[in-house]
Amino acid sequence: MKQRLQRLLRKSPTIWQKLRVPGWATALVLIAGQALAAGGKPATKLINVADTRAMDPGLSRWIAEAYNDNLWLYALLVVVTMALMGSILGFGFDHLVGLLGIDLGKLEHHE
C-alpha cells in the first residue's frame, strides 16, 4: 500500500497534465449545463408588492401599505372591512327601502 502511494506521488505531475484537458472540458460541460437549466420559462414572482411610489397619501395608499407589510393582517382587514361594510350598507339601504312605503314584513311562501 505504501509503495503504491509512493509510486502514485512520483507519477502525479504527469497524471495531472494528462487530466488537464478532460478536467477543464468536464468543468465547462457542467457549468454550461447549469446555465442552460437556469433558462426556459421565466421565473414567477415570488412576492407581489403593491407599488406605492406614485401614490398620494390616503385610503388607497394605506391599503397598499397594509398589503405590503403583512398579508395575514391584510386578509383580516379584507374580511372585517367587507363584513362591516356589508352590515352598514345592508341596514342602511334596508331603512331607505322602508321609507318607500313598501310592506317589508314576513312573506308568505307561495310557489
Place this chain on the structure above:
Amino acid sequence: MDMFQVYLPIAGIQFNILLLLLIGFTVGVCGGFFGIGGAWIVTPALNIFGFPMPYAIGTDLAHMGGKSIVSTIRHGKFGNVDVRLAVAMIIGTTTGMELGARLVMHLEQLGLAESVIRKIYVVFLFLIGSYVLYDYLSHIFRQRKAAESGAAVYTGETFAQKLQRVRIPPMIHFKSSKITCSLWLPVGVGFVTGVVASVLGVGGGFIRMPALIYLIGCPTLVAVGTDLFEVMITGAYGAFTYGIKGRVDLLAAMWMLVGAAVGAQMGTVAVKYVRGYSIRLLFAVTIFIACSSVVMKQLKYQTASSVLILSAGIVISGVIIGWLVQGIIKERASRQARSWAAFKKED
C-alpha cells in the same frame, strides 16, 4: 371619464369606478334574487376589462361575502332564512369541498383534471337548467289541466318528500322551511353539493339552490335566503384565503360592494312580487346562458363568452328590476284603493 379612473394598487391597474359599480350592481340584483354568489358573472367581467384572473377571483369572493350580508339581512326579515338548515348544510358542504379538492388533486396526478372537469361542468349546468325548466313546464301543465277540470292541482309526492320520510335520528324540525327530516339529509345534500362545487371550482350557489328545493323540499324563497346565508360564510372564508395569498384588491372590492348593496336590496325585495315558479324559470334561463358561456370558453371564444355572460347578467337584472317596479306600483295602487274604500265607508 378620466375622473372616474382609479388606480388599484394591488391588482396594479387603472380601472373605471363606474364599471366596478355596474358589475357590482348587476351581480347584486341576480344574487339577491336567486340566492347565488354570482362569481360566474363577476370573474369573467373583471377579467375582460383587464383584471388579472387570480385577482378577479379573490376580489369577487371578498365582495361576495359582503354582498351576501346585505341580501341575508333583508331575506332574514322576510322570514326566508332557515339558519338551522344553513348550518347543517355548511357542515356537509365544508367536508364535501375538502374531499372534492383531494379528488381534483388525484385527477391531476392522472392527467385527467382539465378534460374531465370541463366536461362535467357543462353537463352539470345543462342537467340543472333542464330539470328546473322541466319542473316549471310540468307545473304549468298541471295548473292548466286543473283549471280545465275545475279540480285542485295534484302534485303527487315529490322526491324531496320521499327523502324527508327516511327516519335516521336525529330528526329535526326546520321552522322556516316547515319541514321535519333527518339531520343527515341536509348534511348529506350539503356534502354532495360541496364535492361537486369543489371539483368544478365554483362557489356552488347555483347547485345548492336547486338542491335545497328538489332534494330537501324547501320552498323557493327559503332556498334563496338560506343559500345566501351559506354564500356569506363561504365568501368570508374565500376572502380570507385569497387575502393571505395576496390576491384580493380591497379597494376594487369596496367599490363593487357599494354597487352590489344597492342591487342586492332591489333583487331581494323583488322576490316579494314574484311567485316561486317564476324565479325557477328565470333561474333555468340563467343556467342555460352560463352553460353556453362555458362551452364558448372551451371552444376558445374567451372574449365572446365573457361578453355574453356580462350582457346576460345586465338583461336578467333588468327583468328583475322590471318585476320589482311593477310590483311596487301594484302594491301602492292597491293600498291607495283600500284606503280610499275605507274613507268612503266612513262617510
